[in-house]
Amino acid sequence: MKASYSEFVELGGQRYHVRRWGNPQAPTLFMLHGWMDISATFQFVVDALAREWNIIAPDWPGFGLSAWSPGGYSLLQYTTDLDRLLDHYSPHAAVPIVAHSMGANISNIYISARPQRVSHFVNIEGYAPVPEFFEGSLGQVVGRWLDHIAKPGQGRPYADYARLCERLQQSNKRLPPERAKFLASQLGVMGDDGLVHIAADPLTRFFAPISLHREQLIELWRGMSLPVLCIRGGRSFISKAFEHRQEDLQERIAALPQGREALLEDGTHNLHHEHPEQVAQLIEALLEQ
Structure with a gap:
């Protein structure tokens, strides 16, 4: 495995853990993990990259070694975290972003607001809103979120x-x-109890459920003037959700002015875990544009 090291930065009163790979003098590449994941799980993709990069991969607040937020979590709040991190690590130059799932959905929003900050975007399974993902009315979904904030629980521990x-x-x-x-x-x-716990704040298990509408996502993607590659697993829950909504999916991809989609037929949601060599090749091919 390619060696990595950790550093901690405090920005806006928030403590972030950031994992670094590669040569700091090489071209910068940001990697943003998904929900219930951490920066270190990009290791397999990093190992498969052919070129030399200065890779910067934060743990989102609430995950890994970054600080927790007592007020809960939302995609919009995470755009603030991304803005701070980009200003800290690359204040004067646009950078490419590779992002998975939640990280990609955050990037969808961020790039529309700060298009000058991002040069290329690899979106791995970040297609929210996903059809029928939230069950019930908006009021019911918000009610479940309020219940979770009040009593988040601790999640399931493991013996070892x-x-x-x-x-x-x-x-x-x-x-x-x-x-x-x-x-x-x-x-x-x-943990202090001698059991192994997932390195995540229990509050992250249910996000603030106010997210984009389909039309809003299409509007955001239409405004992306940078090269974009969407990577989807043929066996993922994303693909299953769009199985009978192919026109909807095609309209979203077509909205990207310089975008296209790559389908890894045998992949599920965590493509960076399953097919890191293919993902790495696709990333570097896009970054050559």
């Missing part, structure tokens, strides 16, 4: 890292054992 590794392989049967072991070592943290 081996049990967490088994759980990861149960969730994703395409995950090789050595990758599952690495992910468990990074995603889990030993």
